[in-house]
Amino acid sequence: MNAIEKYEFDRLGYIIIPNILTDAEVTKLSAAIDAAEEDALAQVDRPPDKISAYGLQYRHNADKGYFVSGRREEGNTLVIEEFFNLDPAFDVLVDHAPTMAYIRQIVKERPTINNSEIRIRYPGNQTGSHMGGPVSWKHQYAYTPRGIDCMMVRMVYFTHDVGRDQGEFCVVPATHKSNMPSPYEGSDPDKEPGMIGLPVKAGDAILFTENLRHGGLTNRSRQTRKTLHVGYGPFWMKSQNHSTMDEEPYILPRTFARFTEEQRLLFRSHQSLLADSAGDD
Numbered sequence: 534m535n536a537i538e539k540y541e542f543d544r545l546g547y548i549i550i551p552n553i554l555t556d557a558e559v560t561k562l563s564a565a566i567d568a569a570e571e572d573a574l575a576q577v578d579r580p581p582d583k584i585s586a587y588g589l590q591y592r593h594n595a596d597k598g599y600f601v602s603g604r605r606e607e608g609n610t611l612v613i614e615e616f617f618n619l620d621p622a623f624d625v626l627v628d629h630a631p632t633m634a635y636i637r638q639i640v641k642e643r644p645t646i647n648n649s650e651i652r653i654r655y656p657g658n659q660t661g662s663h664m665g666g667p668v669s670w671k672h673q674y675a676y677t678p679r680g681i682d683c684m685m686v687r688m689v690y691f692t693h694d695v696g697r698d699q700g701e702f703c704v705v706p707a708t709h710k711s712n713m714p715s716p717y718e719g720s721d722p723d724k725e726p727g728m729i730g731l732p733v734k735a736g737d738a739i740l741f742t743e744n745l746r747h748g749g750l751t752n753r754s755r756q757t758r759k760t761l762h763v764g765y766g767p768f769w770m771k772s773q774n775h776s777t778m779d780e781e782p783y784i785l786p787r788t789f790a791r792f793t794e795e796q797r798l799l800f801r802s803h804q805s806l807l808a809d810s811a812g813d814d
């Protein structure tokens with residue numbers, strides 16, 4: 534993270550990072566997302582296995598180790614959580630050196646991955662505005678004697694271009710520093726004053742603090758928008774996926790087995806480290 538990126542992240546609450554993925558990574562991840570979508574669509578007509586605290590209905594594929602909500606239809610989103618279990622093609626994003634160079638600068642305690650979702654937004658879909666201003670301790674942005682000192686942050690990776698009216702990820706810049714919640718009625722990001730869409734190219738990523746007000750503008754195109762979202766926070770923060778909220782990281786033994794020690798550490802919470810050291814006695 535160079536001095537300009539640091540300044541802009543502090544000032545605005547997000548930065549766009551061009552070309553953080555190589556062309557080869559984009560091709561491989563894009564194919565893996567398409568395969569994950571087809572796999573998940575086969576689950577969505579079953580009765581739900583789990584209902585989140587927000588009322589989202591999830592189907593659990595226990596064999597492949599993911600949870601899916603939503604369905605493929607105009608105006609809807611398919612969200613596949615815990616996608617690292619699904620396909621080794623996604624392993625490249627675990628301990629991804631260019632990503633970690635950013636994360637280590639803004640999460641000051643040992644960072645772990647607390648959220649992983651494939652977000653597939655069909656034409657007509659939008660993501661309602663949320664966050665900004667005073668938020669839960671889990672999402673706070675702070676500047677302390679250690680510098681930028683975030684709780685949860687997220688990296689959104691793009692494997693295809695997202696231009697104007699194609700369901701851009703959107704933000705109200707600088708609301709991570711606001712002292713008040715948004716006073717505007719509703720959560721329609723298309724109508725919210727100050728909300729701006731962020732067009733990007735394949736291979737780019739957007740890094741933002743969860744304290745920032747954000748969402749997704751309506752996808753007015755015929756292109757389905759597909760993105761990979763990976764959340765980070767201090768090691769003692771538990772899962773922030775809606776399907777496994779505040780539980781220990783949900784990584785299948787076979788996923789863990791193929792990881793390097795550095796990759797494993799990104800899923801080792803405080804509790805699992807304590808359990809490991811108890812086992813050493």
Ligand SMILES: O=C(O)CCC(=O)C(=O)O
Binds near residue numbers: 660687
């Ligand atoms: O990409 C979007 O449509 C919104 C994503 C979002 O809200 C998030 O990653 O927290």
